[in-house]
Amino acid sequence: MQALSLFINFLLIVLAIGYIDAFTRNDFPEDFLFGAATSAYQWEGAVDEDGRTPSVWDTFAHSSNYLGNGDIACDGYHKYKEDVKLMAEMGLEAFRFSISWTRLIPNGRGPINPKGLLFYKNLIKELRTHGIEPHVTLYHYDLPQTFEDDYGGWINRKIIEDFTAFADVCFREFGDDVKLWTTINEANIFAISSYSEGFAPPGHCSPNSLFNCSTGNSSTEPYLAGHNMLLAHASASKLYKLKYKNKQRGTIGFSIYAFGLTPYSNSKEDEVATERAKDFLFGWMLKPLVFGDYPDEMKRILGSRLPIFSEEELELVKGSSDFIGIIHYTTVYVKNSSPTPSLLPSRQNFFTDMGGVTIFMGNSTFFEWDAVPWGLERVLEYIKQSYNNPPIYILENGKPMKHGSTLQDTPRIEYIQAYIGAMLNAIKNRSDTRGYFVWSMIDVYELLSGYMYSYGMYDVNFSDPGLKRSPKLSASWYTGFLNGTVDVGPQAITRLHSNISGSSSF
Numbered sequence: 001m002q003a004l005s006l007f008i009n010f011l012l013i014v015l016a017i018g019y020i021d022a023f024t025r026n027d028f029p030e031d032f033l034f035g036a037a038t039s040a041y042q043w044e045g046a047v048d049e050d051g052r053t054p055s056v057w058d059t060f061a062h063s064s065n066y067l068g069n070g071d072i073a074c075d076g077y078h079k080y081k082e083d084v085k086l087m088a089e090m091g092l093e094a095f096r097f098s099i100s101w102t103r104l105i106p107n108g109r110g111p112i113n114p115k116g117l118l119f120y121k122n123l124i125k126e127l128r129t130h131g132i133e134p135h136v137t138l139y140h141y142d143l144p145q146t147f148e149d150d151y152g153g154w155i156n157r158k159i160i161e162d163f164t165a166f167a168d169v170c171f172r173e174f175g176d177d178v179k180l181w182t183t184i185n186e187a188n189i190f191a192i193s194s195y196s197e198g199f200a201p202p203g204h205c206s207p208n209s210l211f212n213c214s215t216g217n218s219s220t221e222p223y224l225a226g227h228n229m230l231l232a233h234a235s236a237s238k239l240y241k242l243k244y245k246n247k248q249r250g251t252i253g254f255s256i257y258a259f260g261l262t263p264y265s266n267s268k269e270d271e272v273a274t275e276r277a278k279d280f281l282f283g284w285m286l287k288p289l290v291f292g293d294y295p296d297e298m299k300r301i302l303g304s305r306l307p308i309f310s311e312e313e314l315e316l317v318k319g320s321s322d323f324i325g326i327i328h329y330t331t332v333y334v335k336n337s338s339p340t341p342s343l344l345p346s347r348q349n350f351f352t353d354m355g356g357v358t359i360f361m362g363n364s365t366f367f368e369w370d371a372v373p374w375g376l377e378r379v380l381e382y383i384k385q386s387y388n389n390p391p392i393y394i395l396e397n398g399k400p401m402k403h404g405s406t407l408q409d410t411p412r413i414e415y416i417q418a419y420i421g422a423m424l425n426a427i428k429n430r431s432d433t434r435g436y437f438v439w440s441m442i443d444v445y446e447l448l449s450g451y452m453y454s455y456g457m458y459d460v461n462f463s464d465p466g467l468k469r470s471p472k473l474s475a476s477w478y479t480g481f482l483n484g485t486v487d488v489g490p491q492a493i494t495r496l497h498s499n500i501s502g503s504s505s506f
C-alpha cells in the first residue's frame, strides 16, 4: 500500500511539473535574488523589552486568545545572530524582514529609541557581513496602538504624515545599507481583512459581520484605508526620491497579495466575474500606481464610497512604485455572483461589492492548499501585459504544514520548486521578475493560524525554553538549489522521494 501510494504520488508530481523544464539556479540572472522572509511581530518577540510599546497587532492577538500571540515568537530580537548564521549556512542571498515601528519610535512619532535603533543596525550589519542582502518592509500589520486610539489609524489621513516621518527615520538611519524597501505589506488584503472582514489587526468591520468587531464600517473603511495606504506609500516614495535616492541608490516598492484567479466554468458570467475580481484585487492598487487612477469598474460599482484622488495626488501616486511586490500562495476559482452595492450599507462589504465567489481548488482548505504553479505564471503574465511590465519581487510564496509534524517537509519542497519553475517560465517570456522570497525563513507566529500551521524552512520548538531551531529538509534543498548542486527536474524529485521513504508522516 505504502509503496503504491508513494508511486502514485510520484507520478502526480511528475505530471504536475511536467510543463516545467529541468532548471538550476544558473538559469536565473546572476543578480536575481533568492531569499526568505519573516516580519517583526512574527519573529522578534521581546514585545515589551528595551522600550518597545504595543502595536495594534499586540492588542489584536491578546484579544482573541485561541491563536496565541507574538510576545515571545522566535525571540529573533535576542537570537538574530544565530538566525543570520543559519541563513548564511542555508546560502540565502537575501532576507526580507520588517521594522517594528514602536520598537524604533515608541510614541509613533518623536524621539527614536536608541536600543531599537541599535537592534536594526546590528541586524543589518550582521546580514551584510554574511553577504545577505536586506529587503526591508516598513509596515507589516503593526501600527502603533497610540495612532489607532488617537485618530483611527489607517482610516484617517493623518497616517500619511506619520508614516512618511517614520519612513524618513528608516531611510536616514538604515538607507546606506538597505537598497530594497517595501512600504506596505500586501496592502489590498490588509485593507480587506482588517477593515472589511475584521480578521486581521486592528479588526474593524460592520456590527453584523462574521467577526464581532468593536468598531468599523465594512462598506466604507476598506476603500478609505486602501486610499490612505496608496497616499502614504506615494508620500514616502517621493521623500525617498527627493532626499535619499541620489546618495543611497535604492529602490522602493509597494506590495499586494496576488491570488491566481481563474473562472470556475467557461461560462461568460464566470469570465466576467473573474475580470471584475482582477479589477478589485489587483487593479484597485496597481492601476493608480501605474496609470494614476482606480479602475472604472470599481468607480462605477462603489460610487461615492471610493475616495477620489485630487489632480496633485494622482501625480504623486502614479509612478511611485519602482517595483511591485507580490505575495502569492495559491490560485482560486471565481464563480459569478453579481455585485450587490444596492444592499443596505450595513450589509455591504468588499466581497458583496466585488461579487463573484472565490472557491479553493481540489482539496484545498484555508490552511492547506494545492500547489497550482501555473497560477503564478499567469499572475506574472497578467501584470506584465496589463501594467507595462513593471519590475517584480515575489516577496512571499510557501506552503503551510502542521507545526511540528515533521522535519521531512517534502510537500513543501515540491511546492517551492514547482513555483520557482513557473516563475522561470514567466521570466523566459520577459516578465521582469527580479527576486523570490520563501515564506518563511523559520517557523514564526502566523496571523491566521498562530502556532498551529507554519511555513518555515527551519523548525522552532516553541515549547523549548531555548526555542531550538532545527533544519527541515526544505532548508537543505534550498541550499542545494542555491549552490547549484540540485538540478530541479523529475530526477531530483525521485531522489527526494527515496530519501524520505518511510520517515515522512505525509
Ligand SMILES: *[C@@H]1O[C@H](CO)[C@@H](O)[C@H](O)[C@H]1NC(C)=O
Pocket (backbone or CB within 6 Å): 206, 207, 216, 217, 218, 219, 220, 345, 346
Ligand atoms: C457606514 O457608512 C455609511 C456611509 O457613511 C453609512 O450609511 C452606514 O450607516 C455606516 N454603517 C455602519 C455600520 O456604521
Ligand SMILES: *[C@@H]1O[C@H](CO)[C@@H](O)[C@H](O)[C@H]1NC(C)=O
Pocket (backbone or CB within 6 Å): 210, 211, 212
Ligand atoms: C460573536 O458574538 C456572538 C454573541 O455574543 C457569539 O455567539 C459568537 O460566537 C461571536 N463570534 C465570534 C467569531 O467571536
Ligand SMILES: *[C@@H]1O[C@H](CO)[C@@H](O)[C@H](O)[C@H]1NC(C)=O
Pocket (backbone or CB within 6 Å): 362, 363
Ligand atoms: C480529495 O481527497 C479525496 C480523499 O482524500 C481524494 O479521494 C480525492 O481524489 C481528492 N481530490 C483531488 C482533486 O485531489
Ligand SMILES: *[C@@H]1O[C@H](CO)[C@@H](O)[C@H](O)[C@H]1NC(C)=O
Pocket (backbone or CB within 6 Å): 381, 385, 429
Ligand atoms: C508570452 O508573452 C507574449 C507577449 O506578451 C504573450 O502574448 C504570450 O501569451 C505569453 N506566453 C505565455 C505562455 O504566457
Ligand SMILES: *[C@@H]1O[C@H](CO)[C@@H](O)[C@H](O)[C@H]1NC(C)=O
Pocket (backbone or CB within 6 Å): 404, 461, 462, 463, 464, 465
Ligand atoms: C521540544 O522541547 C521540549 C522541552 O524542551 C521537549 O520536551 C520536546 O521533546 C521538544 N520537542 C521536539 C519535537 O523535539
Ligand SMILES: *[C@@H]1O[C@H](CO)[C@@H](O)[C@H](O)[C@H]1NC(C)=O
Pocket (backbone or CB within 6 Å): 476, 477, 480, 495, 496, 499
Ligand atoms: C538524498 O540522499 C542522498 C544520498 O543518500 C544525498 O546525497 C542527497 O543529498 C539527499 N538529498 C537531500 C535533499 O537531502
Ligand SMILES: *[C@@H]1O[C@H](CO)[C@@H](O)[C@H](O)[C@H]1NC(C)=O
Pocket (backbone or CB within 6 Å): 476, 477, 479, 480, 481, 483, 485
Ligand atoms: C550544497 O548544498 C548541499 C545541501 O543541499 C550541501 O550538502 C553541499 O555541501 C553544498 N555544496 C557546496 C559546494 O556548498
